[in-house]
Amino acid sequence: MKIDGDRLREDIEANAEFGALDVEGHGRTVLTGTDANRKAREYFVERLEDAGLDVRVDSVGNIAGRWTPESADPESKPVAAGSHLDSVPEGGIFDGPLGVYAALEAVRAMQDAEIEPSRPIDVVSFTEEEGQRFADGLLGSSVAVGERSVEEALELRDGRTTLADALDTMDFDGEGRIDASEWDSWLELHVEQSRRLERADCPVGVVTTITGITHCAVEVLGEANHAGATPMPERTDALVAASEFVRDVEDGANEVGETTVGTVGKLDVRPNATNVVPGAVEMGVDIRDVSYDAMNELVSLARDSLSRLESERGVETTFSREFDLEPTEMSARCRRALHEAGDEANIELLDMHSGAAHDTMHVGDVTDAAMLFARSRDGISHNPAEWTEWGDCAAATRVLAGALTSLAR
Amino acid sequence: MKIDGDRLREDIEANAEFGALDVEGHGRTVLTGTDANRKAREYFVERLEDAGLDVRVDSVGNIAGRWTPESADPESKPVAAGSHLDSVPEGGIFDGPLGVYAALEAVRAMQDAEIEPSRPIDVVSFTEEEGQRFADGLLGSSVAVGERSVEEALELRDGRTTLADALDTMDFDGEGRIDASEWDSWLELHVEQSRRLERADCPVGVVTTITGITHCAVEVLGEANHAGATPMPERTDALVAASEFVRDVEDGANEVGETTVGTVGKLDVRPNATNVVPGAVEMGVDIRDVSYDAMNELVSLARDSLSRLESERGVETTFSREFDLEPTEMSARCRRALHEAGDEANIELLDMHSGAAHDTMHVGDVTDAAMLFARSRDGISHNPAEWTEWGDCAAATRVLAGALTSLAR
Numbered sequence: 089m090k091i092d093g094d095r096l097r098e099d100i101e102a103n104a105e106f107g108a109l110d111v112e113g114h115g116r117t118v119l120t121g122t123d124a125n126r127k128a129r130e131y132f133v134e135r136l137e138d139a140g141l142d143v144r145v146d147s148v149g150n151i152a153g154r155w156t157p158e159s160a161d162p163e164s165k166p167v168a169a170g171s172h173l174d175s176v177p178e179g180g181i182f183d184g185p186l187g188v189y190a191a192l193e194a195v196r197a198m199q200d201a202e203i204e205p206s207r208p209i210d211v212v213s214f215t216e217e218e219g220q221r222f223a224d225g226l227l228g229s230s231v232a233v234g235e236r237s238v239e240e241a242l243e244l245r246d247g248r249t250t251l252a253d254a255l256d257t258m259d260f261d262g263e264g265r266i267d268a269s270e271w272d273s274w275l276e277l278h279v280e281q282s283r284r285l286e287r288a289d290c291p292v293g294v295v296t297t298i299t300g301i302t303h304c305a306v307e308v309l310g311e312a313n314h315a316g317a318t319p320m321p322e323r324t325d326a327l328v329a330a331s332e333f334v335r336d337v338e339d340g341a342n343e344v345g346e347t348t349v350g351t352v353g354k355l356d357v358r359p360n361a362t363n364v365v366p367g368a369v370e371m372g373v374d375i376r377d378v379s380y381d382a383m384n385e386l387v388s389l390a391r392d393s394l395s396r397l398e399s400e401r402g403v404e405t406t407f408s409r410e411f412d413l414e415p416t417e418m419s420a421r422c423r424r425a426l427h428e429a430g431d432e433a434n435i436e437l438l439d440m441h442s443g444a445a446h447d448t449m450h451v452g453d454v455t456d457a458a459m460l461f462a463r464s465r466d467g468i469s470h471n472p473a474e475w476t477e478w479g480d481c482a483a484a485t486r487v488l489a490g491a492l493t494s495l496a497r
Numbered sequence: 498m499k500i501d502g503d504r505l506r507e508d509i510e511a512n513a514e515f516g517a518l519d520v521e522g523h524g525r526t527v528l529t530g531t532d533a534n535r536k537a538r539e540y541f542v543e544r545l546e547d548a549g550l551d552v553r554v555d556s557v558g559n560i561a562g563r564w565t566p567e568s569a570d571p572e573s574k575p576v577a578a579g580s581h582l583d584s585v586p587e588g589g590i591f592d593g594p595l596g597v598y599a600a601l602e603a604v605r606a607m608q609d610a611e612i613e614p615s616r617p618i619d620v621v622s623f624t625e626e627e628g629q630r631f632a633d634g635l636l637g638s639s640v641a642v643g644e645r646s647v648e649e650a651l652e653l654r655d656g657r658t659t660l661a662d663a664l665d666t667m668d669f670d671g672e673g674r675i676d677a678s679e680w681d682s683w684l685e686l687h688v689e690q691s692r693r694l695e696r697a698d699c700p701v702g703v704v705t706t707i708t709g710i711t712h713c714a715v716e717v718l719g720e721a722n723h724a725g726a727t728p729m730p731e732r733t734d735a736l737v738a739a740s741e742f743v744r745d746v747e748d749g750a751n752e753v754g755e756t757t758v759g760t761v762g763k764l765d766v767r768p769n770a771t772n773v774v775p776g777a778v779e780m781g782v783d784i785r786d787v788s789y790d791a792m793n794e795l796v797s798l799a800r801d802s803l804s805r806l807e808s809e810r811g812v813e814t815t816f817s818r819e820f821d822l823e824p825t826e827m828s829a830r831c832r833r834a835l836h837e838a839g840d841e842a843n844i845e846l847l848d849m850h851s852g853a854a855h856d857t858m859h860v861g862d863v864t865d866a867a868m869l870f871a872r873s874r875d876g877i878s879h880n881p882a883e884w885t886e887w888g889d890c891a892a893a894t895r896v897l898a899g900a901l902t903s904l905a906r
Contacts, residue, residue: 281726299725303771314878315760315783316708316852317690320750322876327761328747331740338737341729351724352736353771355764362712362762362781364879372771374724443725467731469723470773 089201089489091193093482099135099189100481103128103173104181111178115472118175120149120216120227121246121254128173129260132188132213139196141211145262147238149215149255150228152266155195159204160496165272167205167496169194169488170212172228172447176220180279180474186462186481187277188213194489205496207272214447221246221254224411229447232268233454269454273422273495276448276459277488279476280440283467290438291480292487293461294426295418298442298449299347299376300383303411304390306333308397309404312359312367327357327366329403333393337373340389348377349443350386378441380414416449422458422495429490435483444469460484460491498610498898500602502891508544508598509890512537512582513590520587524881527584529558529625529636530655530663537582538669541597541622548605550620554671556647558624558664559637561675564604568613569905574681576614576905578603578897579621581637581856585629589688589883595871595890596686597622603898614905616681623856630655630663633820638856641677642863678863682831682904685857685868686897688885689849692876699847700892702870703835704827707851707858708756708785709792712820713799715742717806718813721768721776736766736775738812745802746782746795753795757786758852787850789823825858831867831904838899844892853878869893869900 107124109115118124129151136143136153143153152170156162171187191211198205214232219225222244223236230236242252255261268274285293310326334352341350354372373390377383387409394405430437442459451457462484465475516533518524527533538560545552545562552562561579565571580596600620607614623641628634631653639645651661664670677683694702719735743761750759763781782799786792796818803814839846851868860866871893874884 281723282728283731301725312880313876314690314853315762316710316758316785316854317876317878318758318852319691319755320747320758322692325747325760327764328743331743334737334740335744338729338734346728349725349727349729351734351772351774353724353766353773353775354769355736355766355775356769357762357764360763360765363760363783364762365760366762366764374772376725443727444723445725467722467726469726471721 089197089203089493091197091482091486091489093478095196096189096193096481096485097478100181100185102131103185103189109178109472111472113472114181115178116175116181117177117179118173120174120221121249121257125174126258129258132173135192136211139192144266145260146264146266147262148228148231148241148251149260149262150232150266151213153211154208156208157204160206160208162208164207165270166208166210167273167492168210168212168271169275169492171276171278172214172217174216174218176218176470178472179470180472182279182474182476183469184217186279186476190277190485190488193485194492197489198493203493205493207496209492209496210271217447222251225445226447226450229450232266233450235450238265268451271455274448274451274455274457275422275488275491276446277484278446278459278461279469279474280461280464281444281467281469284440285438285461285463286467288438290436291463291483292430292435293438293440294423295442295459295461296439297378297418298416298446299378300380300415301411301413301445302375302383302387302409304373304387305408305410306371306373306394307406308333308369310367313365315363315365318365323365324402325365326369326403329397329401330355330369330371332397336393337390340386344386345377345382347441348382348386350375376443378415413449416452418452418458419456422456425491425494426458426460426487428494429487432490433486435487460487498606498612498902500606500891500895500898502887504605505598505602505890505894506887509590509594511540512594512598518587518881520881522881523590524587525584525590526586526588527582529583529630530658530666534583535667538667541582544601545620548601553675554669555673555675556671557637557640557650557660558669558671559641559675560622562620563617565617566614569615569617571617573616574679575617575619576682576901577619577621577680578684578901580685580687581623581626583625583627585627585879587881588879589881591688591883591885592878593626595688595885599686599894599897602894603901606898607902612902614902616905618901618905619680626856631660634854635856635859638859641675642859644859647674677860680864682828683857683860683864683866684831684897684900685855686893687855687868687870688878688883689870689873690853690876690878693849694847694870694872695876697847699845700872700889701839701844701896702847702849703832704851704868704870705848706787706827707825707855708787709789709824710820710822710854711784711792711796711818713782713796714817714819715780715782715803716815717742717778719776722774724772724774727774732774733811734774735778735812738806738810739764739778739780741806742802746799749795749798754786754791756850757791757795759784759795785852787824822858825861827861827867828865831865834900834903835867835869835896837903838896841899842895844896869896
């Protein structure tokens with residue numbers, strides 16, 4: 089089976105025009121409900137229809153194009169593949185669109201090769217994976233797996249705009265709910281967003297597990313005071329205490345395990361004036377691992393750090409675990425299909441975990457699911473410098489097409 | 498000589514109504530050019546005139562009321578005293594107004610006691626000591642000592658409003674320049690803003706030196722990256738590096754000397770999202786001491802910390818010393834006058850330095866100047882919880898009146 093790398097590239101480049109930025113690299117900003125998002129969706133629907141797929145848009149704007157060839161039983165569970173078309177602000181052109189258009193290209197390649205699957209194939213784009221406006225992320229897939237109801241989702245707000253308003257503006261407010269549990273299996277191709285494939289000189293990765301994620305909100309309360317008139321021994325400086333916590337999270341992540349990561353990504357000081365001893369600090373902590381036990385261990389080390397700071401520095405602290413997703417293991421059957429496709433096409437594959445969250449975390453809760461990664465230059469993502477070579481895009485799409493063929497056989 | 502503590506209290510309480518806040522404690526917000534500031538100024542002028550003083554408002558809104566009794570040579574250099582009427586947002590009612598109305602009460606007490614000074618006495622309120630709108634602070638006094646020209650000052654902006662606009666709005670755009678170098682000497686009474694008097698069980702302090710102040714702007718540049726997909730060893734986390742710097746500033750201040758203080762009061766993270774490894778951190782550092790050498794030593798330790806972080810953590814850093822005032826020693830003659838007044842009134846005085854900046858730093862550059870402090874409850878200032886007992890206000894005013902009497906003798 090032959091992938092048409094140029095056809096894939098044309099689609100990704102056409103999609104890159106929507107919300108394109110006039111900056112160095114290849115940047116775009118495509119937020120739900122914007123003109124750029126509407127155009128990207130319209131182009132996608134057009135390309136699905138060009139390939140003879142039946143398009144469905146559901147109530148939360150998820151889009152699926154179904155290919156039901158004569159060989160397939162229309163009543164059998166379809167095999168699905170896809171990703172998302174939205175981006176972070178000033179994001180790259182592959183993160184999301186590669187998985188969407190690779191799925192479409194895989195179907196076109198199967199059509200060209202006159203492959204006769206016995207199951208229909210769905211090419212899918214989920215609404216707002218990046219979580220920039222209406223939710224924390226993985227919005228469309230949360231509805232597709234029934235974790236969040238359509239009604240709840242439509243009422244999510246960005247300021248005064250609801251998701252319902254945003255979909256209506258784009259004319260992408262469809263009907264019903266695309267239900268991922270009705271799929272036989274699911275594959276998502278995505279850019280890697282780290283450097284392991286590059287280092288291993290390997291174009292394509294097969295994800296074994298998507299790490300779990302915990303987000304914790306931490307507050308450190310000291311006493312705001314005059315920076316000149318308050319001698320050092322009389323201070324309860326919330327920022328000095330918080331600084332020890334930041335270091336402790338790093339030390340803890342290094343200590344717990346090789347796959348553990350811990351990040352204090354957000355830190356806000358009050359009152360935040362050069363001449364005032366900081367009175368309070370709020371932090372957001374991100375903890376991930378392929379092992380949920382390891383995640384819990386780091387959470388526990390972070391709490392220990394706060395207890396120590398309370399007794400040693402006289403601050404008060406609060407800690408809450410606001411968001412928690414356990415690690416998601418990928419389906420063995422789907423991973424095997426990917427490895428067989430790699431062998432068949434003579435493309436080297438590397439097993440690896442995903443540190444980033446993806447819609448596949450949700451889909452994996454209701455059906456057999458797996459992911460494959462295409463090598464990213466320097467591991468950069470969420471940035472106009474994000475880049476994946478066209479050859480790697482085609483190689484990963486070839487593996488995807490092979491796996492879809494075998495899953496839909 | 499007898500101070501009328503009730504008359505002083507009535508003035509401070511009347512002034513506290515302008516910009517009063519409906520919060521616990523006694524709060525006010527009086528920013529230059531606001532209605533609250535206009536009312537506070539108008540009331541002050543009225544009270545100066547009630548006491549028979551000749552009022553002058555200069556081009557930058559500094560106000561002085563001159564008492565020229567028959568005993569005084571109108572051509573001799575006046576002795577001056579005062580402070581400021583503006584506040585920080587949500588500040589207290591004594592910080593500034595105590596010094597202004599204590600100076601007026603001292604004059605009234607001298608009048609009541611039929612004291613016959615040979616020099617005129619000026620009661621002064623400087624424009625915008627707190628630096629909340631148009632400059633970093635000490636605005637009016639910077640013009641009064643010629644450090645900043647009237648023209649420069651009037652062009653200072655808060656958004657689209659110039660100082661000239663703000664003064665015009667209040668009808669406090671006067672003429673010429675009140676020139677502090679024409680004063681024989683200057684005294685400022687202020688609330689202490691720390692706990693030394695309270696601890697020593699002493700109502701009034703005599704300032705020996707006002708510490709110098711250095712403000713440094715520090716930037717730490719790392720690499721923003723995906724908090725999930727970037728393994729710990731591959732990060733250049735700007736916030737972890739900045740956290741070590743915060744600790745190093747604290748350690749350095751403790752190491753350099755007992756009177757040294759070092760504060761990272763301001764810290765901003767970019768992009769400041771829980772799931773992104775911090776790419777950049779900007780900090781504002783405040784360094785003070787009564788010894789300029791000690792200040793320089795701490796600046797040097799802070800720079801060493803950044804060099805170490807560059808080599809150990811791979812971040813890039815920038816450092817600039819944006820604001821620098823050397824320590825100001827108080828005049829021996831003025832301090833002696835204060836101590837003699839304390840002895841005479843049987844009020845215990847404690848020698849101490851000021852960690853906070855005051856207009857007296859400027860005035861001390863052009864004439865003999867000194868400060869006295871009234872005890873502050875818990876050392877709290879810039880806060881509606883700021884409080885000085887009325888008895889302490891009166892005691893400090895008694896010392897001020899005695900010292901003015903001897904300086905103007």
